[in-house]
Amino acid sequence: MNSDVPSRRITLQALCDSVGVGPPEPDRLGPADWRRLAALHRECLPGSAIAALGERYAERFYRYLSDSAQEHAFLHRDARGAIDAACVLSLDPGALNCRLWRRTPLLWSLLRASGARGRRALASALSPFPGAHRYESGDGAPAVFDAPELILVFVAPGRRRRGVGRALLARARAWLREAGYRRCLARTRDHPRNRAVEFYRATGFELRGRSSRRGFQVWESGV
Ligand SMILES: CC(C)(COP(=O)(O)OP(=O)(O)OC[C@H]1O[C@@H](n2cnc3c(N)ncnc32)[C@H](O)[C@@H]1OP(=O)(O)O)[C@@H](O)C(=O)NCCC(=O)NCCS
Numbered sequence: 022m023n024s025d026v027p028s029r030r031i032t033l034q035a036l037c038d039s040v041g042v043g044p045p046e047p048d049r050l051g052p053a054d055w056r057r058l059a060a061l062h063r064e065c066l067p068g069s070a071i072a073a074l075g076e077r078y079a080e081r082f083y084r085y086l087s088d089s090a091q092e093h094a095f096l097h098r099d100a101r102g103a104i105d106a107a108c109v110l111s112l113d114p115g116a117l118n119c120r121l122w123r124r125t126p127l128l129w130s131l132l133r134a135s136g137a138r139g140r141r142a143l144a145s146a147l148s149p150f151p152g153a154h155r156y157e158s159g160d161g162a163p164a165v166f167d168a169p170e171l172i173l174v175f176v177a178p179g180r181r182r183r184g185v186g187r188a189l190l191a192r193a194r195a196w197l198r199e200a201g202y203r204r205c206l207a208r209t210r211d212h213p214r215n216r217a218v219e220f221y222r223a224t225g226f227e228l229r230g231r232s233s234r235r236g237f238q239v240w241e242s243g244v
Contacts, residue, residue, distance in 0.1 A: 045195035047093035047110075054096070055083040057104045065175035068210075078130040085125050091117070095192045097176075097185050106176040108189035110197070114170035114206070156239050158230040166229060166239050169197055170206040174217075190224050194244040207240045 050058070059079035063072040071079050086092050091113045097106035111117050121127050158164035171193060176185050197205055209217040211231055218238070226240035 045192045045199065047196065048096045050083060050087035050094055050096075052084075054104060055080050055087065058083040058094075058096075058107055061104060061107065061177060062173070062175060065177065066173070074127075074130045074134055078126070081125045081130075082121070085121065089120070091120065092172075093193075093196070095189050095196075097180075097189055099180070105180045106185045106189060107173065108171060108186075108193050109173040110169055110193050110205075111172045112169045114172060115167070117172070156230045156232045156237075159228070164230050166206050166241065168204040168206050168241070169202055170208065172208075174207070174220075186220060187224055194242075197244040202244055204241060205244050207242075208237050209240070211236045211238045 048054075059076055059082070062069070062079055062083075063076065066072055071082050083094075086094055086109065091111060093110045093112075095108045095110070096104050099105045156164050156166055171190065174186055174189065176189075194205065206229075207221055207226055209215055209221065221240045224242070226242040228238055229241040230239045231237065232239070
């Protein structure tokens, strides 16, 4: 019997308790959550394609998540019950774009987005989430990174550096482990001032590759 298992569970529970997050199961999202998550997403990730597509699309994106079998959300709430952080996991990130084209008004939202923000959305995001297979490994060779991906992690500005992001990742990883997965990916902007790089490194991810064309880094860790 592996004596590590109970102590690892206690550690995860203690971590979750200490920052007030619940058990590993994903959270169910209702209409009030779609609105709150859309607003928080746009505040925390203003440069993302979803933010550039506007408030209505962001809400539709979170509404899509609420009944997706392939995407799961893990939420954190403040003392008054308001969502102040979230982590979104995709079990099939390579086909997420196809699902978004089919099940959200992506085309209409791209056409409606105007000006510089709209053009940026269009350029960076004919697909908001580039497929997980279009990347280069550390030595520049094309690589396939085929694993569940933490497609979004964000914490309200006033709640950062208190372990909330780390605890949400721990919940998502614990759920993945229970579901039989062994690895997960994360992706972030390839930019020297991007602090998310330190966050992923501190939470056990290793840099696996980059997409120079789209300016993203791909990170991987065990769960
Ligand atoms: C990245 C982010 C999710 C981190 O959430 P958080 O709750 O502040 O992170 P934690 O408190 O759990 O930090 C865990 C560790 O990551 C590292 N870290 C987190 N934020 C960091 C920062 N701004 N600078 C340097 N290291 C950082 C630290 O090592 C930290 O441990 P420590 O506080 O004990 O030193 C949050 O800053 C955020 O929402 N940023 C904007 C959105 C974003 O960039 N998301 C990631 C890409 S989708």
